[in-house]
Amino acid sequence: MNDVISAMEKRRSVRTFENEQIETDELKLILEAGTYAASGMGRQSGKIIVVQDKETISLLSKLNARVMGADIDPFYGAPTVLVVMADSNVPTCVEDGALVMGNLMLAAYSLGIGSCWIHRAKEVFESPEGRELMKKWGVTENYRGVGHCILGYTDPNKIGEAKPRKEDYIVWA
Amino acid sequence: MNDVISAMEKRRSVRTFENEQIETDELKLILEAGTYAASGMGRQSGKIIVVQDKETISLLSKLNARVMGADIDPFYGAPTVLVVMADSNVPTCVEDGALVMGNLMLAAYSLGIGSCWIHRAKEVFESPEGRELMKKWGVTENYRGVGHCILGYTDPNKIGEAKPRKEDYIVWA
Numbered sequence: 160m161n162d163v164i165s166a167m168e169k170r171r172s173v174r175t176f177e178n179e180q181i182e183t184d185e186l187k188l189i190l191e192a193g194t195y196a197a198s199g200m201g202r203q204s205g206k207i208i209v210v211q212d213k214e215t216i217s218l219l220s221k222l223n224a225r226v227m228g229a230d231i232d233p234f235y236g237a238p239t240v241l242v243v244m245a246d247s248n249v250p251t252c253v254e255d256g257a258l259v260m261g262n263l264m265l266a267a268y269s270l271g272i273g274s275c276w277i278h279r280a281k282e283v284f285e286s287p288e289g290r291e292l293m294k295k296w297g298v299t300e301n302y303r304g305v306g307h308c309i310l311g312y313t314d315p316n317k318i319g320e321a322k323p324r325k326e327d328y329i330v331w332a
Numbered sequence: 333m334n335d336v337i338s339a340m341e342k343r344r345s346v347r348t349f350e351n352e353q354i355e356t357d358e359l360k361l362i363l364e365a366g367t368y369a370a371s372g373m374g375r376q377s378g379k380i381i382v383v384q385d386k387e388t389i390s391l392l393s394k395l396n397a398r399v400m401g402a403d404i405d406p407f408y409g410a411p412t413v414l415v416v417m418a419d420s421n422v423p424t425c426v427e428d429g430a431l432v433m434g435n436l437m438l439a440a441y442s443l444g445i446g447s448c449w450i451h452r453a454k455e456v457f458e459s460p461e462g463r464e465l466m467k468k469w470g471v472t473e474n475y476r477g478v479g480h481c482i483l484g485y486t487d488p489n490k491i492g493e494a495k496p497r498k499e500d501y502i503v504w505a
Contacts, residue, residue: 160361161441166437167365170345172374188333191341192494194497197449198436201345201495208503215505251451254479259431262340265438266438269336276370278424288488296503303371322374330381330469 161306163264171318172221173273176233176311180211181239187227189310190241190265194257199251208242208296214293215303216240219307226282233277237309244281244302256305263308273313280304339442344491346446347408349484350457353384354412358443362483363414365439369431372424378432378478381415381469388465389413392480399455399495406450417475429478431489436481446486453477 160168170305186209193207210216218238223233234240243259245252260276267274284304293302359382366380383389392413396406407413416432433449440447446460446505456462457477466475 161442163339164365164439167439167475168335168368170368172370179359188337192337192504194501195341195343195494196434197343199449199451203495203496203501206503208505210505211503224383252464253426254430254433254449256433257427260427261362261369261431261434266337266340274378276372276427278372278427280352292366296505298503322376324364325376328367328376328472329363330378330379332368332381332385332465332469 161267166265168321170265170268171321172275173313173318174275175274175317176235176237176313178238179274179312181312185272186239188270189263189272190268193259193263196262198255198258198314198316199249202249202251204252204255206244206298206302207259208244208298209323210240210242211238212251218288219283222283222286223277223279226279234307234309236274236309239310241308241310243305243308244280244284245305246301247303248301252303253305260306265312271315272310274308277307277309280306339438340495343438343441344494345448346491347448347487348490349446349486351411352447354483354485358445359412361443362436362439362445366432366436369428369435370382371428371431372422375422377419377425377428377473379417379471379475380432381417381471383413383415391461392456395456395459396450396452398420399452403468407480408448408484410484412483414481414483416478416481417453417471419474419477420476425476426471426478432475433479435483440483445483447481447483450480450482453479461502
């Protein structure tokens with residue numbers, strides 16, 4: 160097994176973060192990895208919005224919790240939130256955005272940074288407040304939310320083992 | 333940059349394959365990597381069907397071409413086709429399946445095996461012929477097609493450079 164496959168098997172979703180912000184150099188590597196995700200017909204339909212200011216993270220958290228109908232912080236206090244969107248005019252936009260998310264999470268793991276996919280981006284960026292944020296960021300209305308990749312340092316000793324894979328995951332035809 | 337991020341930046345979609353079948357030990361590593369993809373709430377909604385017999389690949393190719401309305405082989409003669417499906421009862425099924433596809437493609441690259449995502453799995457497995465194949469494979473009707481990962485050895489000298497990433501891929505909020 161090589162480092163790439165080993166990373167895939169060891170990466171876990173992380174939901175406990177230290178307060179310290181991640182290094183910008185590491186973040187840039189993670190972002191670059193995200194942009195190199197495969198996309199349908201190479202159209203690069205994805206877009207990544209980097210959110211690190213506490214006020215905006217707090218707003219995104221509230222909008223996300225509202226979609227859930229719960230009064231919690233769905234971002235678990237992570238100091239960085241990457242909003243992954245994709246061009247809804249491209250038929251493969253959800254799949255393209257998901258591959259960006261996958262690269263972000265795996266690249267983060269490879270640098271010792273914890274991550275987790277937080278859903279409900281579609282609903283948040285269909286709301287008037289979400290639309291307002293997009294306008295502020297200069298993201299045109301044809302983009303839709305695909306996911307949030309939360310990032311932060313974490314205690315590696317708190318990362319558990321993966322659950323066993325389900326028995327019928329692979330079918331040999 | 334580490335091996336994981338480097339693999340993400342160097343991996344390319346491959347559409348020219350040698351006839352030789354890939355080694356089963358390598359295929360098993362790729363499949364295992366696929367099963368370790370993250371999934372919404374850890375539900376492992378994905379499923380991977382391994383197709384290597386020429387007759388079934390030819391049938392899948394014809395069904396796929398029919399969706400396209402074209403008379404070509406959408407699998408480019410690849411000797412192995414992995415059909416990735418996901419449980420349509422799970423709201424994150426497309427995203428979950430896409431992450432499986434991403435792991436399969438990147439793991440293949442890390443082992444020197446060429447791959448490409450071929451779409452139209454949703455449409456193929458909604459057709460009566462696709463449903464018949466699912467029944468033969470023991471895949472229940474709640475599964476939907478997400479993608480085909482074609483695999484095969486390729487001439488590394490024929491793999492080009494990645495296109496430049498679009499300028500507005502990353503937005504710093």
